[in-house]
Amino acid sequence: MEDLYLGWIEQLRKGLEQWGSVKVPGKYRLVFIAGMGGSGIVGDYVAALSNVKGSIPVLVSKSHLVPNFLSRDDLVFIVSYSGNTLETRIAYEKIAEKKSRIVIVSSNGLLESIATENNLPFIPIVKGIAPRTALPHMLYAILGVLDSSGYSIVSRDEAVDAYENLKNNMKEAVDKAYELSSFIDEHKGLPILATHTPFEALVVRGKNEFNENSKIPVKVEVAPEWMHNDIVGWEKPFENKYSAIIIRDPSDDVGSKLVDFMKKIYINNNIPIYELELHGKTFLEKLLYGSLVLGLASVKLARIRGVDPLVTENITLYKKDAP
Numbered sequence: 001m002e003d004l005y006l007g008w009i010e011q012l013r014k015g016l017e018q019w020g021s022v023k024v025p026g027k028y029r030l031v032f033i034a035g036m037g038g039s040g041i042v043g044d045y046v047a048a049l050s051n052v053k054g055s056i057p058v059l060v061s062k063s064h065l066v067p068n069f070l071s072r073d074d075l076v077f078i079v080s081y082s083g084n085t086l087e088t089r090i091a092y093e094k095i096a097e098k099k100s101r102i103v104i105v106s107s108n109g110l111l112e113s114i115a116t117e118n119n120l121p122f123i124p125i126v127k128g129i130a131p132r133t134a135l136p137h138m139l140y141a142i143l144g145v146l147d148s149s150g151y152s153i154v155s156r157d158e159a160v161d162a163y164e165n166l167k168n169n170m171k172e173a174v175d176k177a178y179e180l181s182s183f184i185d186e187h188k189g190l191p192i193l194a195t196h197t198p199f200e201a202l203v204v205r206g207k208n209e210f211n212e213n214s215k216i217p218v219k220v221e222v223a224p225e226w227m228h229n230d231i232v233g234w235e236k237p238f239e240n241k242y243s244a245i246i247i248r249d250p251s252d253d254v255g256s257k258l259v260d261f262m263k264k265i266y267i268n269n270n271i272p273i274y275e276l277e278l279h280g281k282t283f284l285e286k287l288l289y290g291s292l293v294l295g296l297a298s299v300k301l302a303r304i305r306g307v308d309p310l311v312t313e314n315i316t317l318y319k320k321d322a323p
């Protein structure tokens with residue numbers, strides 16, 4: 001499975017090749033992205049990027065529920081790697097009734113057929129890999145449509161730079177992933193992925209990766225919101241084992257001060273710490289670099305623990321019987 005992460009460079013190249021192949025020009029009120037799990041997180045990344053430098057609000061739904069206010073004035077991305085996820089299909093049906101402009105991002109399945117039958121704009125994603133490992137391709141698919149439709153969050157040039165950055169930092173990411181997996185294995189207990197804003201989506205993604213690949217629960221803590229609740233939880237925690245992975249953007253002084261504050265509290269609680277700095281010039285570059293380190297670390301940890309990173313038995317069980 002490591003090769004699927006090492007293949008991210010190729011996925012980004014594919015995304016750049018498809019950049020601008022689908023355009024949906026129009027005057028939209030907002031962008032709405034629906035998807036679950038490894039597909040849904042792509043929506044979180046686009047929303048985070050848009051919060052930092054977008055020109056249109058981006059809302060995300062990771063459920064079968066759809067807000068009542070959606071209308072024909074909105075641009076909607078339905079993202080499902082398999083094309084078959086029940087919640088995403090239900091969301092699609094509801095959104096279609098609202099007559100919003102819909103773009104489908106998928107590799108296969110019922111949603112691909114729906115796109116063909118209804119003549120909807122469709123971005124085909126590389127087939128036959130685990131949905132969560134298709135993050136870069138699905139992300140560039142959406143960013144490319146937005147950029148070429150007049151709602152740029154990331155320009156093609158910035159996307160090319162991010163591709164180059166990941167290529168140049170590949171070796172470093174592999175080394176960090178190796179260190180991080182050994183750190184988590186050494187300390188066992190509950191790993192905490194701790195960071196500062198605007199990297200909320202990155203640590204959620206990291207949590208999902210350790211859940212799905214390494215088969216362990218993970219806790220997420222983000223400053224400065226952390227200073228308004230979690231911090232009190234560390235006054236008298238249960239006697240469990242924890243480890244903290246502190247992720248920071250070294251060019252963000254405020255962010256760094258915030259995580260330094262978190263670090264002190266973890267140290268007071270005798271929690272071992274691993275620190276990860278996000279390499280890159282732009283937010284996109286840092287997100288991709290961090291995602292690669294966390295993804296690879298989760299696969300390496302699976303190997304150390306003797307579990308199969310690819311198989312997600314309980315998700316399959318749930319999908320068979322989803323209510």
Ligand code: F6R
Pocket residue numbers: 036037038039040079080081082083084085088130131132133212312315
């Ligand atoms: C599996 C994975 C899952 C799926 C989720 C939704 O690799 O990451 O979280 O992404 O079950 O399925 P799709 O992505 O096919 O809509």
